[in-house]
């Protein structure tokens with residue numbers, strides 16, 4: 001995901017803009033892995049293999065997200081690991 005995509009993304013749950021970007025792995029100006037965080041409703045959205053997964057809660061893949069959070073536990077802030085919505089560890 002190009003970092004400047006953040007300029008146009010809004011939260012699918014509450015429509016807030018702008019959103020906070022937490023980078024885990026980057027390549028030039030692309031975020032390869034990371035998390036997009038909404039400071040308004042505290043939802044977070046994963047960036048996996050450069051693709052931001054901006055889906056409402058009912059369409060999310062809990063198993064995939066659990067694995068992502070476990071794998072990146074040390075790279076993510078506590079607000080996502082321990083208090084993130086809709087899921088946390």
Ligand SMILES: [Zn+2]
Pocket residue numbers: 011012013014015016038039040041042043
């Ligand atoms: Zn939100």
